[in-house]
Amino acid sequence: MDAQLYDTVIVGGGPAGLNGALYLGRSRRRVLLIDSGDARNMAAGVMHNVLTNDGATIEDFRARARAQLAAYDVTFRDDEVVSAEYDGDQVVVTAERSGPVRARTLLYAAGVRSVLPPLPGLTDLWGRSVFECPYCHAWEVRERRFAVYGGGVPSECLASTLTVWSDDITYLTDRRELPQDERELLTAAGVPVRADGVSELKPHPEGVEVVFADGRSAAYGALFLHLDTEPRVAPLRPWLQAPDLESVQTDDRGRTGLPRLYVAGDLGRNMQQAAMAAASGGLAGMAINSDLIREDRPGSLPEPPPPVPGR
Numbered sequence: 001m002d003a004q005l006y007d008t009v010i011v012g013g014g015p016a017g018l019n020g021a022l023y024l025g026r027s028r029r030r031v032l033l034i035d036s037g038d039a040r041n042m043a044a045g046v047m048h049n050v051l052t053n054d055g056a057t058i059e060d061f062r063a064r065a066r067a068q069l070a071a072y073d074v075t076f077r078d079d080e081v082v083s084a085e086y087d088g089d090q091v092v093v094t095a096e097r098s099g100p101v102r103a104r105t106l107l108y109a110a111g112v113r114s115v116l117p118p119l120p121g122l123t124d125l126w127g128r129s130v131f132e133c134p135y136c137h138a139w140e141v142r143e144r145r146f147a148v149y150g151g152g153v154p155s156e157c158l159a160s161t162l163t164v165w166s167d168d169i170t171y172l173t174d175r176r177e178l179p180q181d182e183r184e185l186l187t188a189a190g191v192p193v194r195a196d197g198v199s200e201l202k203p204h205p206e207g208v209e210v211v212f213a214d215g216r217s218a219a220y221g222a223l224f225l226h227l228d229t230e231p232r233v234a235p236l237r238p239w240l241q242a243p244d245l246e247s248v249q250t251d252d253r254g255r256t257g258l259p260r261l262y263v264a265g266d267l268g269r270n271m272q273q274a275a276m277a278a279a280s281g282g283l284a285g286m287a288i289n290s291d292l293i294r295e296d297r298p299g300s301l302p303e304p305p306p307p308v309p310g311r
């Protein structure tokens with residue numbers, strides 16, 4: 001067992017966890033950040049829409065953040081957290097290789113995973129010519145032919161949004177029956193529908209080749225999908241006692257209704273974007289700092305508003 005008692009252990013070294021560490025480090029808090037190095041956007045290699053870091057590689061962004069954090073009492077550990085519990089007094093966080101540590105608070109910023117549909121060939125093209133977020137990727141492929149895959153989760157609004165970047169967009173239903181309202185949205189956006197089954201995706205010099213069930217194929221500059229996400233909360237069970245974090249997150253600073261547990265980033269209530277994740281990490285850092293001041297100097301700060309269930 002690490003003999004230190006940290007003010008905060010942060011799980012996750014993406015924009016949320018790193019910015020939380022910055023706020024807490026600058027608040028003279030002793031912080032341990034544990035990260036398994038497997039960010040949601042790693043497949044893309046670079047990030048956009050982050051001011052002064054537009055187009056920066058994810059590795060470089062993270063390395064520079066860590067270098068800046070070296071000025072503060074922030075320790076990094078590259079490891080996988082397997083459990084995080086509250087023992088009635090402190091938080092006990094256990095990592096696979098480095099074992100347990102104790103802290104006064106836990107900032108959980110482990111992110112989410114995008115759940116890819118089971119389309120053969122998709123994994124290899126994910127983040128290269130198959131994307132989820134128009135704001136993150138459409139500029140680089142603007143004015144090319146796009147396809148939008150609506151075979152799993154409805155993506156008709158994604159198709160309409162993409163009309164800013166291309167006027168040649170085809171909506172692929174992969175045989176999913178489209179309800180009338182979805183058809184109307186696509187018609188209004190000027191996006192034609194192709195209902196053939198999709199059997200495979202292949203790399204293509206233009207971007208991506210979509211192979212249909214009848215053997216015909218079409219090449220596109222990019223394929224966009226709307227995806228479900230899965231919260232990475234396994235280590236928090238059984239503490240969490242809920243299927244997701246949304247049902248326990250309670251205020252706009254990442255305070256949950258559970259003692260000493262804070263969340264930030266894609267796991268929180270914000271839009272799932274790097275800059276928003278970083279902002280929410282900062283907010284959670286401020287919440288943690290003020291809650292620790294309340295604990296150390298009772299009565300010195302007003303109480304935060306009570307939690308609103310279900311938010």
Ligand SMILES: Cc1cc2nc3c(=O)[nH]c(=O)nc-3n(C[C@H](O)[C@H](O)[C@H](O)COP(=O)(O)OP(=O)(O)OC[C@H]3O[C@@H](n4cnc5c(N)ncnc54)[C@H](O)[C@@H]3O)c2cc1C
Nearest residue numbers: 012014016036037038040041048081111265266272273274
């Ligand atoms: C392909 C793709 C491209 C994207 N491009 C952009 C873009 O250009 N611009 C943009 O703004 N947004 C982009 N996004 C969204 C962006 O990736 C997220 O909004 C952002 O990364 C969320 O930050 P986060 O800190 O919450 O989580 P993440 O960045 O996912 O970081 C979470 C960290 O927690 C770690 N972790 C998870 N579980 C554990 C554990 N048990 N123990 C230890 N560590 C753990 C992970 O290894 C990871 O390093 C993209 C998303 C995808 C899928």
